[in-house]
Amino acid sequence: MGNIILGVxxxxxxxxxxxxxxxxxxxxxxxxxxxxxKTHTVGMVHVALPESxxxxxxxxxxxxxxxxxxxxxxxxxxxxxxxxxxxxxFIVKLAGxxxxxxxxxxxxxxxxxxxxxxxxxxxxxxxxxxxxxxxTYSRTVTVSVATGETLITSPGRKDWKI
Amino acid sequence: MExxxxxxxxxxxxxxxxxxxxxxxxxxxxxxxxxYDIDEIIEVVKxxxxxxxxxxxxxxxxxxxxxxxxxxIDRAVSYLGERLVAGIALEDSAKALFNxxxxxxxxxxxxxxxxxxxxxVAAREITRHCTTDLSKDLAFTAxxxxxxxxxxxxxxxxxxxxxxxxEIDSHDINDYLEGERNILGMDHTEAGFELAxxxxxxxxxxxxxxxxHTPQQAPEQYRPLVYAVHLGCIIAxxxxxxxxxxxxxxxxxxxxxxxxxxxxxxxxxxxxxxxSVGVIQAALSEGRELSE
Numbered sequence: 001m002g003n004i005i006l007g008v009x010x011x012x013x014x015x016x017x018x019x020x021x022x023x024x025x026x027x028x029x030x031x032x033x034x035x036x037x038k039t040h041t042v043g044m045v046h047v048a049l050p051e052s053x054x055x056x057x058x059x060x061x062x063x064x065x066x067x068x069x070x071x072x073x074x075x076x077x078x079x080x081x082x083x084x085x086x087x088x089x090f091i092v093k094l095a096g097x098x099x100x101x102x103x104x105x106x107x108x109x110x111x112x113x114x115x116x117x118x119x120x121x122x123x124x125x126x127x128x129x130x131x132x133x134x135x136t137y138s139r140t141v142t143v144s145v146a147t148g149e150t151l152i153t154s155p156g157r158k159d160w161k162i
Numbered sequence: 163m164e165x166x167x168x169x170x171x172x173x174x175x176x177x178x179x180x181x182x183x184x185x186x187x188x189x190x191x192x193x194x195x196x197x198y199d200i201d202e203i204i205e206v207v208k209x210x211x212x213x214x215x216x217x218x219x220x221x222x223x224x225x226x227x228x229x230x231x232x233x234x235i236d237r238a239v240s241y242l243g244e245r246l247v248a249g250i251a252l253e254d255s256a257k258a259l260f261n262x263x264x265x266x267x268x269x270x271x272x273x274x275x276x277x278x279x280x281x282x283v284a285a286r287e288i289t290r291h292c293t294t295d296l297s298k299d300l301a302f303t304a305x306x307x308x309x310x311x312x313x314x315x316x317x318x319x320x321x322x323x324x325x326x327x328x329e330i331d332s333h334d335i336n337d338y339l340e341g342e343r344n345i346l347g348m349d350h351t352e353a354g355f356e357l358a359x360x361x362x363x364x365x366x367x368x369x370x371x372x373x374x375h376t377p378q379q380a381p382e383q384y385r386p387l388v389y390a391v392h393l394g395c396i397i398a399x400x401x402x403x404x405x406x407x408x409x410x411x412x413x414x415x416x417x418x419x420x421x422x423x424x425x426x427x428x429x430x431x432x433x434x435x436x437x438s439v440g441v442i443q444a445a446l447s448e449g450r451e452l453s454e
Contacts, residue, residue: 008401008402008436009436024402024404025402025403025404025408026402027399027400027401027402027403027408027409028400028401028432029401029402048401048432048433048436049429049432049433050429054426054429054430054433055433058433065433098400098409099400099409100396100399100400100409100411100412100413101337101409101410101411101412101413102412102413102415104413104415106413106415107396107400107413107425107428109400109425109428109429109432110400112425136409136410137327137408137409137410138399138402138403138404138408138409155267155268155269155323155404155405155406155408156267156268156323156324156326156327156406157324157327
């Protein structure tokens with residue numbers, strides 16, 4: 001079994017049923033997981049920030065960095081596996097978007113990331129069937145291509161699935 | 163049931179930790195002053211052949227991608243910057259601490275150094291928005307050192323992470339620091355402070371270590387620095403962390419007394435952290451391998 005490991009702002013996809021797609025230690029970042037049932041392809045993008053206008057140059061080298069450019073880039077990547085570029089029929093899962101402990105929600109980049117991701121998904125008429133967003137813990141996400149099972153681990157906590 | 167360590171055990175363990183190398187110690191002393199000259203840094207490096215070799219290997223690493231090889235230590239220090247030179251000397255001198263597996267926090271080897279580096283870069287970025295004069299080099303160095311107490315406490319926090327997180331989730335305790343104190347009678351900021359005293363670090367760095375989660379308690383003259391590290395540590399945790407205490411601390415809202423920061427500034431700092439840390443890590447790793 002192979003692992004496709006995605007760093008911050010990276011995206012990837014595979015239709016090899018022996019693979020897992022994985023990203024480590026999401027803090028305020030959000031992992032957007034797209035699954036195409038027709039082609040049995042799983043794609044993921046590790047979104048770090050909501051909007052690309054903060055650094056447009058970065059989009060050229062790493063479009064996955066931003067919610068507003070990362071999802072379209074992932075959909076494009078998945079077309080190379082024969083997936084519909086519109087994302088029609090895709091299963092969507094989301095994880096991450098954590099925050100520091102603060103009742104005033106100052107600097108809640110995680111929440112802004114999650115909202116920006118959802119807003120972008122709506123443009124494609126896509127919505128998440130499962131999500132684990134917000135809260136105050138780090139998440140490592142592993143998606144099995146064979147089963148679509150999405151496992152979340154966090155140091156000191158029991159593993160869980162979404 | 164296993165007997166948990168006491169405060170006295172931890173203080174005794176701190177006294178057993180080797181002192182910093184004379185070069186690292188001297189560089190930290192120099193870098194903590196506002197009026198130092200880069201020549202003072204260069205002089206210290208020149209007297210330490212191992213550090214000289216490491217700096218030259220680092221600056222000439224593929225990660226920095228310089229067209230012309232740097233062969234003089236003067237140019238190497240200028241290029242890397244005083245802050246990174248002090249950081250490299252510190253990591254070399256206390257690598258066993260910085261790179262140990264954080265078993266008590268369920269963090270892998272290297273996690274502490276990576277978090278420290280992320281905090282250092284974020285704290286440096288944050289100084290741009292300080293409403294008073296604050297040295298970015300000092301903020302960087304303080305960021306490198308701020309969580310060193312976790313390397314001390316980790317060995318004593320056996321299998322406590324699940325218990326502590328459950329207590330925080332159920333609001334039985336306020337944050338991870340309180341959990342550490344309940345178990346050991348001491349939290350990682352105090353352990354770090356005790357180590358900083360044993361190492362005779364400059365007072366500004368001692369304060370940054372002691373109060374980085376409670377900056378309001380720091381003496382007034384050190385608060386801009388301590389808040390920079392406080393915010394830097396939070397940004398570092400937001401950018402990703404592999405240890406059980408990640409994000410289990412509170413933001414002190416009084417940062418606004420010293421900093422004028424918007425969400426966009428935080429986003430820029432996150433971007434800088436993700437960009438810089440990878441390059442620094444790659445260069446240091448290459449420099450380390452070539453030096454060994």
